[in-house]
Each structure stands twice: as C-alpha cells, then as structure tokens.
Amino acid sequence: NAGVTQTPKFRVLKTGQSMTLLCAQDMNHEYMYWYRQDPGMGLRLIHYSVGEGTTAKGEVPDGYNVSRLKKQNFLLGLESAAPSQTSVYFCASSTGTSGANGDTQYFGPGTRLTVL
Amino acid sequence: GEDVEQSLFLSVREGDSSVINCTYTDSSSTYLYWYKQEPGAGLQLLTYIFSNMDMKQDQRLTVLLNKKDKHLSLRIADTQTGDSAIYFCAESPWGYQKVTFGIGTKLQVIP
Numbered sequence: 157n158a159g160v161t162q163t164p165k166f167r168v169l170k171t172g173q174s175m176t177l178l179c180a181q182d183m184n185h186e187y188m189y190w191y192r193q194d195p196g197m198g199l200r201l202i203h204y205s206v207g208e209g210t211t212a213k214g215e216v217p218d219g220y221n222v223s224r225l226k227k228q229n230f231l232l233g234l235e236s237a238a239p240s241q242t243s244v245y246f247c248a249s250s251t252g253t254s255g256a257n258g259d260t261q262y263f264g265p266g267t268r269l270t271v272l
Numbered sequence: 273g274e275d276v277e278q279s280l281f282l283s284v285r286e287g288d289s290s291v292i293n294c295t296y297t298d299s300s301s302t303y304l305y306w307y308k309q310e311p312g313a314g315l316q317l318l319t320y321i322f323s324n325m326d327m328k329q330d331q332r333l334t335v336l337l338n339k340k341d342k343h344l345s346l347r348i349a350d351t352q353t354g355d356s357a358i359y360f361c362a363e364s365p366w367g368y369q370k371v372t373f374g375i376g377t378k379l380q381v382i383p
Contacts, residue, residue: 198360259371260317261315266312
C-alpha cells in the first residue's frame with residue numbers, strides 16, 4: 157500500500173496562474189482533507205470530503221476549490237494563485253468512523269507551493 | 273470554537289526525558305492524539321488516548337490526561353536525536369470527524 161500520495165512535491169507559480177494538486181489514497185477511506193501548514197499557524201483545514209461526490213468548506217476555504225469525483229482522489233485547485241497561498245499543502249484521509257483508534261488521519265508527504 | 277494550544281519549542285539533552293504539554297478547550301473531546309512530523313514529511317500518528325483514560329503508556333511514550341483541567345501531556349523517556357521533530361496535539365469529539373490540531377511543538381534534542 158502506498159498510503160496517501162500527493163502530486164506534485166514542489167511547484168512555483170506566478171501570481172494569477174492556476175494549478176491543481178492531486179491527492180490519492182489506496183486505503184478505501186471515506187474521508188479526505190486538504191490542509192495548509194504555515195510557520196507559526198500550525199495546520200489549517202481548507203476543504204474536506206466525507207465521501208465520493210461530496211465536499212465541504214473548512215477553516216480557510218477562500219481562493220481554493222476541490223473535487224472528489226472518485227473515492228480515492230481528492231483534488232485541490234487554485235484558480236488564480238496569490239502570494240498569500242505560498243504554503244505547504246497536506247492531504248490526509250481517514251475512515252470517517254470513530255473506531256478503536258478514533259479517527260486517525262493518514263497524511264501525505266506534502267506539496268511545497270511558492271507563489272511569486 | 274475548539275482550540276488546542278501548545279508551546280512552540282522544547283530543547284532537551286539526549287537521554288533526558290521530554291515533556292510536551294497541550295491544553296484544549298472543547299469539553300466534548302473524546303479522542304486526543306499526538307502526531308509527529310519529521311522534517312519534510314507529513315504528520316504521522318504517534319499515539320492517542322480516550323477521554324475516559326488518565327494515562328496511556330506505549331514503550332518510551334507516556335500520555336497523561338487531566339480531563340478536569342483539559343490538559344494533555346506527552347512524555348518521551350530516554351529522548352534520542354531521532355525524536356527531533358514537531359509534535360502536534362489534536363482532539364476530536366465522538367461521532368464527528370473534524371480533528372482540531374494544535375500549532376505544533378518543535379522538539380530539539382541536543383547530543
């Protein structure tokens with residue numbers, strides 16, 4: 157099992173450009189999440205999905221869109237990148253059930269995005 | 273809303289014990305987690321505790337929970353240089369999968 161993978165690992169954009177970050181998981185998890193991590197701010201939830209075809213806003217959704225057309229994939233889009241979106245982006249997935257381990261989230265390795 | 277607070281930085285000498293502290297505000301927290309993030313990597317679950325427990329031990333790790341004070345701590349015995357990382361405290365209520373993360377405590381282990 158690869159777990160959670162993210163593509164690309166690094167990207168540099170110019171202000172106004174668009175891009176899509178891809179997250180894939182092979183654990184058959186229902187829930188998927190996109191976070192951004194900034195120095196001194198910890199992890200902030202951008203959007204999440206509780207199942208194929210569903211998405212919901214997190215704490216900082218502005219400037220981002222997401223889609224979950226397939227259960228295993230969760231895409232994060234930036235339509236018009238801004239320097240404030242320079243960050244490290246993490247995708248995570250979980251079963252979505254409060255089982256023995258709570259709802260442990262499994263994280264991808266991250267995408268480092270710089271917007272000039 | 274929910275809030276999870278941690279100190280930003282902790283420095284210890286190799287072989288000593290490390291204690292990372294966390295406080296949370298949500299009284300409905302059911303699960304409390306500790307995640308570890310190594311440089312350049314994503315977060316990885318280290319351990320977790322149910323809110324009806326006071327303590328959980330797992331090899332070198334001891335988690336203590338004071339539910340009355342909403343205080344959680346992670347003790348790492350015999351700290352090694354490989355333990356240098358950022359440690360995130362997190363909480364989630366039962367039946368709702370939104371996990372709230374703290375800001376992360378950077379642990380530096382001095383050889």
